[in-house]
Amino acid sequence: MSAAARSVTVTFGATTALADVSVEVKPGQVVALVGGDGAGKTTLLRTLVGETAPDSGIVEAPAKEQIGYLSAGPGSWAALTVRQNLDFVGGIYGLTGNALAERREDLIDRAGLRIAADRQASALSGGMRRKLGAAMAMQHRPELLVLDEPSTGVDPVSRIDLWRMISEAAADGAAVLMSTTYLDEAERASELVVLDRGRALTTGSYDDVRAGFTGTITATTTPTRPDWSWRRGRQRREYWPDGPPDSDAEVVTPDLEDIVIALSMTRRHQEAPV
Numbered sequence: 352m353s354a355a356a357r358s359v360t361v362t363f364g365a366t367t368a369l370a371d372v373s374v375e376v377k378p379g380q381v382v383a384l385v386g387g388d389g390a391g392k393t394t395l396l397r398t399l400v401g402e403t404a405p406d407s408g409i410v411e412a413p414a415k416e417q418i419g420y421l422s423a424g425p426g427s428w429a430a431l432t433v434r435q436n437l438d439f440v441g442g443i444y445g446l447t448g449n450a451l452a453e454r455r456e457d458l459i460d461r462a463g464l465r466i467a468a469d470r471q472a473s474a475l476s477g478g479m480r481r482k483l484g485a486a487m488a489m490q491h492r493p494e495l496l497v498l499d500e501p502s503t504g505v506d507p508v509s510r511i512d513l514w515r516m517i518s519e520a521a522a523d524g525a526a527v528l529m530s531t532t533y534l535d536e537a538e539r540a541s542e543l544v545v546l547d548r549g550r551a552l553t554t555g556s557y558d559d560v561r562a563g564f565t566g567t568i569t570a571t572t573t574p575t576r577p578d579w580s581w582r583r584g585r586q587r588r589e590y591w592p593d594g595p596p597d598s599d600a601e602v603v604t605p606d607l608e609d610i611v612i613a614l615s616m617t618r619r620h621q622e623a624p625v
């Protein structure tokens with residue numbers, strides 16, 4: 352089934368972690384939540400899996416046993432081996448005998464963990480541990496798979512394994528909602544929700560996000576307005592919300608990173624005291 356959060360607001364004391372945020376994820380889709388530190392990604396995921404109660408808004412999600420969740424924490428038991436972790440979680444969800452063994456060994460291969468299958472989770476690299484956590488979350492083929500920064504700390508080659516696992520879970524019919532701080536990988540998701548300090552700056556497919564972006568971004572070495580500019584590689588970018596500048600500055604086609612930074616800057620400027 353689909354899962355959704357509709358106009359959800361979550362506060363912690365004086366902090367508004369989410370303000371009127373909506374997201375919907377359908378079977379077969381991978382929806383990526385992107386945003387920097389403190390944007391509200393973890394809070395939205397925890398709200399979807401029922402670990403945080405919203406102050407207002409509606410959450411629609413499958414029953415607990417139909418949810419697979421990799422939290423921002425370790426996601427596995429340090430003293431258990433890779434196989435023992437998978438067996439333990441599989442057992443909780445009622446997998447036994449050959450079905451359990453086949454699923455476990457299949458996931459070990461997909462996660463590239465064969466060489467570490469009998470190693471304790473505490474002895475895995477950070478990236479291997481994230482992949483084990485993702486494998487554990489998807490082992491019982493949940494209807495809703497929720498992954499909190501599954502690729503953080505995972506090297507670029509292992510991220511390919513991880514994305515293959517995520518795509519296969521979606522192809523298998525799961526609705527997948529994941530958070531990431533890597534904007535290049537978020538471009539691969541079916542839908543994006545860009546969060547910034549508790550608010551959704553933009554949502555939709557990457558094409559929708561690009562089509563909805565207004566203004567012009569230029570590449571320069573000497574920005575004329577430093578508070579509308581940022582570094583990209585050896586150059587700097589400069590954002591012109593109201594259209595191209597009156598100069599021969601090189602106009603660039605923005606990627607997701609440019610768009611997210613430009614939208615966040617616009618918000619900062621709108622909220623700055625006048």
Ligand SMILES: Nc1ncnc2c1ncn2[C@@H]1O[C@H](COP(=O)(O)OP(=O)(O)OP(=O)(O)O)[C@@H](O)[C@H]1O
Pocket residue numbers: 363366367368386387388389390391392393394395
């Ligand atoms: N249990 C809590 N008590 C108080 N404040 C909280 C709590 N959980 C989150 N917050 C605050 O809510 C805001 C959103 O936090 P959240 O963890 O959802 O962001 P995030 O996008 O996942 O960021 P990060 O990638 O840094 O974890 C932050 O300002 C955070 O400090």
